[in-house]
Amino acid sequence: xxxxxxGGYMGKILKIDLSTREISEYPWTDEDRKLYxxxxxxxxxxxxxxxxxGCDALGPSNMLVVTTGPLTGTGAPSSSRxxxxxxxxxxxxxxxxxxxxxxxxxxxxxxxDGLIFTGKSENRVWIEIVNDKVTFHEAENLWGKWTGxxxxxxxxxxxxxxxxxxxxxxxxxxxxxxxxxAAGRGGVGxxxxxxxxxxxxVSGTNIAQPYNKDKAKEHYKKWVFALKKHPxxxxxxxxxxxxxxxSAMNARxxxxxxNFTRGRFEDFEKIxxxxxxxxxxxxxxxxxxxxIQCGRVVEVEGKKVxxxxxxxxxxxxxxxxxxxxxxxxxxxxxxxxLGMDTISTAGTIAFAxxxxxxxxxxxxxxxxxxxxxxxxxxxxxxxxxxxxxxxQGSKRLSERFGGKDFAMHAKGMELSAYEPRSAYGQGLGxxxxxxxxxxxxxxxxxxxxxxxxxxxxxxTKSKAALTVMFQNLMEAxxxxxxxxxxxxxxxxxxxxxxxxxxxxxxxxxxxxxxxxVVNIVNKAPGRLLAINVPMIRHINAVKYATGxxxxxGRLKEVGERGYTLERMFNIKMGLTEKDDKLPxxxxxxxxxxxxxxxxxxxxxxxxxxxxxxxWDAKGIPAKSKLRKLGLLxxxxx
Amino acid sequence: MIKVRFFGITRLLLKTSSIEIKxxxxxxxxxxxxxxxxxxxxxxxKCSIVFVNGVNINELKHLKTPLTDGDEVQIFSAVAGG
Numbered sequence: 001x002x003x004x005x006x007g008g009y010m011g012k013i014l015k016i017d018l019s020t021r022e023i024s025e026y027p028w029t030d031e032d033r034k035l036y037x038x039x040x041x042x043x044x045x046x047x048x049x050x051x052x053x054g055c056d057a058l059g060p061s062n063m064l065v066v067t068t069g070p071l072t073g074t075g076a077p078s079s080s081r082x083x084x085x086x087x088x089x090x091x092x093x094x095x096x097x098x099x100x101x102x103x104x105x106x107x108x109x110x111x112x113d114g115l116i117f118t119g120k121s122e123n124r125v126w127i128e129i130v131n132d133k134v135t136f137h138e139a140e141n142l143w144g145k146w147t148g149x150x151x152x153x154x155x156x157x158x159x160x161x162x163x164x165x166x167x168x169x170x171x172x173x174x175x176x177x178x179x180x181x182a183a184g185r186g187g188v189g190x191x192x193x194x195x196x197x198x199x200x201x202v203s204g205t206n207i208a209q210p211y212n213k214d215k216a217k218e219h220y221k222k223w224v225f226a227l228k229k230h231p232x233x234x235x236x237x238x239x240x241x242x243x244x245x246x247s248a249m250n251a252r253x254x255x256x257x258x259n260f261t262r263g264r265f266e267d268f269e270k271i272x273x274x275x276x277x278x279x280x281x282x283x284x285x286x287x288x289x290x291x292i293q294c295g296r297v298v299e300v301e302g303k304k305v306x307x308x309x310x311x312x313x314x315x316x317x318x319x320x321x322x323x324x325x326x327x328x329x330x331x332x333x334x335x336x337x338l339g340m341d342t343i344s345t346a347g348t349i350a351f352a353x354x355x356x357x358x359x360x361x362x363x364x365x366x367x368x369x370x371x372x373x374x375x376x377x378x379x380x381x382x383x384x385x386x387x388x389x390x391x392q393g394s395k396r397l398s399e400r401f402g403g404k405d406f407a408m409h410a411k412g413m414e415l416s417a418y419e420p421r422s423a424y425g426q427g428l429g430x431x432x433x434x435x436x437x438x439x440x441x442x443x444x445x446x447x448x449x450x451x452x453x454x455x456x457x458x459x460t461k462s463k464a465a466l467t468v469m470f471q472n473l474m475e476a477x478x479x480x481x482x483x484x485x486x487x488x489x490x491x492x493x494x495x496x497x498x499x500x501x502x503x504x505x506x507x508x509x510x511x512x513x514x515x516x517v518v519n520i521v522n523k524a525p526g527r528l529l530a531i532n533v534p535m536i537r538h539i540n541a542v543k544y545a546t547g548x549x550x551x552x553g554r555l556k557e558v559g560e561r562g563y564t565l566e567r568m569f570n571i572k573m574g575l576t577e578k579d580d581k582l583p584x585x586x587x588x589x590x591x592x593x594x595x596x597x598x599x600x601x602x603x604x605x606x607x608x609x610x611x612x613x614x615w616d617a618k619g620i621p622a623k624s625k626l627r628k629l630g631l632l633x634x635x636x637x
Numbered sequence: 638m639i640k641v642r643f644f645g646i647t648r649l650l651l652k653t654s655s656i657e658i659k660x661x662x663x664x665x666x667x668x669x670x671x672x673x674x675x676x677x678x679x680x681x682x683k684c685s686i687v688f689v690n691g692v693n694i695n696e697l698k699h700l701k702t703p704l705t706d707g708d709e710v711q712i713f714s715a716v717a718g719g
Contacts, residue, residue, distance in 0.1 A: 231714075231715060232715065232716075232717045235646060235714075236645065236646060236714060236715065236716055236717065237717075237718070239646055239649060240645065240646065240649070240716070241718075242718030242719060244645055244646075244716050244718070245716050245717075245718045247644040247645065247713070248644065248645065248686075248713055248716045251644075251688055251691070251711055251713065269654070272644075274644060274645065274648045274649065274654070277649055278649075309718075310718050439719065440719055444719065447717050451715075451716050451717055451718075452715055452716070452717045454686075454693065454695060484719055485717075485719060488717050496715045497684050497715070498684050499684065499685075499686050499695070499715060500683065500684070500685075500686075500687070500694065500695060500699055500700060505695055505699075508695070
């Protein structure tokens with residue numbers, strides 16, 4: 001029996017206590033659905049309400065919260081995503097890790113919008129959920145197995161999330177896998193491992209019914225057409241995947257190279273998406289219901305496997321001075337099988353290489369040396385020898401061996417492959433992101449600063465305003481259950497496909513003066529913007545799928561509510577404004593000695609950012625802001 | 638001679654990573670390329686992101702940007718990712 005008046009939702013969140021094996025329904029009302037929508041925002045509310053300061057991320061009191069959005073499973077394009085949030089063992093703050101594949105859809109078929117795992121099982125288990133039936137299975141036979149084999153052994157037509165050895169051994173940046181897709185960041189795998197939970201398998205016979213089936217179907221059809229027609233989602237991403245960014249980033253001096261000492265790599269072409277397409281690509285594929293099909297399929301060890309994303313190419317290529325693409329394909333597969341985040345693994349390795357070069361720590365890791373990398377990955381996953389130290393990540397290594405100025409993380413999470421000294425807005429995003437050094441949670445301003453559009457990357461003007469807007473919007477889109485790539489379709493196609501036209505040049509040149517207007521929108525109460533913005537197709541999608549009277553203002557406010565609630569969670573866990581920072585390498589060293597602009601003026605932008613967000617000088621959201629977002633009672637109980 | 642390097646979708650369409658060509662300006666260079674390759678038209682090439690010696694032509698003289706012997710031109714398609 002669905003206990004919600006809204007469509008799209010299954011109306012039930014299941015809470016499973018692994019210590020007691022008690023299973024209960026987590027209270028979640030229609031008012032909650034309206035305020036928090038789903039996905040990472042729903043999870044943030046659950047975590048805020050249940051996790052106390054001082055909670056041990058790897059202890060039984062931490063919660064692993066798996067959520068879907070209202071569009072998941074309703075047939076909306078690119079909306080099969082699900083989210084995993086928890087108190088991160090890597091950062092000590094919230095992490096929200098988003099994943100594609102089929103698990104989200106199967107979870108809804110089982111009849112749930114979300115799952116909450118708490119406690120710690122005495123024995124190693126995997127959990128099977130079929131409709132209302134929850135079964136605990138002994139997992140001794142699966143423990144130690146890699147992620148691919150684990151899923152093969154579990155078998156069946158269902159949705160699976162599993163961990164590999166890295167999660168079992170509590171590697172700080174271990175991931176959770178579903179098919180070949182990863183909830184990669186923040187150590188969600190370690191939290192699952194700490195609960196002695198190897199896998200969760202879901203299936204069922206329920207259907208997520210849109211509130212207005214006909215209108216939803218018609219809207220989705222138009223949406224698919226628009227995604228296929230757009231130059232980014234219809235051409236670039238299917239043909240080149242995110243790998244297509246390598247060359248473009250190199251040209252713009254933003255491809256992290258040699259542990260972020262510079263933004264260009266001499267051999268970039270050998271690790272590029274173009275080279276990947278020419279030499280190794282078998283085909284491309286994507287998540288269920290997704291017309292974009294951005295995934296790469298390559299061959300490794302005679303098997304057809306997932307190819308690397310841009311992050312992996314950049315960080316296991318340019319950032320460690322490796323120009324061997326075939327090795328990256330193998331490493332990508334190995335890390336997936338071991339169950340580790342490629343970004344943080346690669347970032348930690350690059351940091352260790354620089355420690356070695358500077359004589360601070362003899363790990364045997366050297367820039368350009370590749371013959372020991374595969375063995376090191378396994379050592380990390382199994383916490384053997386130096387692998388045990390590397391499994392703690394860059395931040396902890398820098399606390400032990402020094403080199404804090406060039407330990408390339410934010411809030412303890414390694415930065416992704418975008419070198420921000422030639423993309424100031426991306427630098428601000430890294431520093432402010434609730435989950436740490438993440439390009440997406442940071443607002444992904446780099447897409448305006450030279451990749452999709454051509455805004456001046458070296459100005460601070462309007463960067464804070466645009467970052468706030470993008471962060472809020474992406475937060476809301478994620479909460480819908482949609483892939484963030486659907487946001488690219490919001491960029492008017494002529495700006496992308498005719499970059500040299502007078503219109504594009506004008507638009508790019510005025511972007512840096514857009515802050516004032518953007519801030520009017522940022523600050524306006526949701527009810528004043530009770531309009532539909534056709535280019536943001538999520539508005540009507542949510543409206544038709546759920547029946548919630550969604551508007552642009554409401555969607556924006558949901559995003560802001562989510563971002564602010566995550567911030568409040570972090571503050572509860574001890575975050576201060578001192579944590580909103582970048583490594584000194586990015587703020588004090590020039591990436592190009594001939595260009596004095598190539599360092600991130602973080603303090604100016606940070607001040608502007610706090611002000612726009614309605615936070616005080618210490619980075620704490622003002623009570624008036626919390627009241628406006630309906631969070632005052634939530635956070636001041 | 639001008640060295641031209643192709644990236645992104647343009648490179649996949651042309652099945653060529655680089656060529657050397659003579660041309661007095663970016664516009665003329667693109668016209669020459671369009672004449673040499675059936676897979677792409679001048680109109681399509683005009684919609685590329687073009688760098689001359691590492692600088693976007695929109696910071697120079699756009700399509701009228703002059704070229705001299707030894708210059709390197711990079712031709713990209715727009716990209717995004719995550």
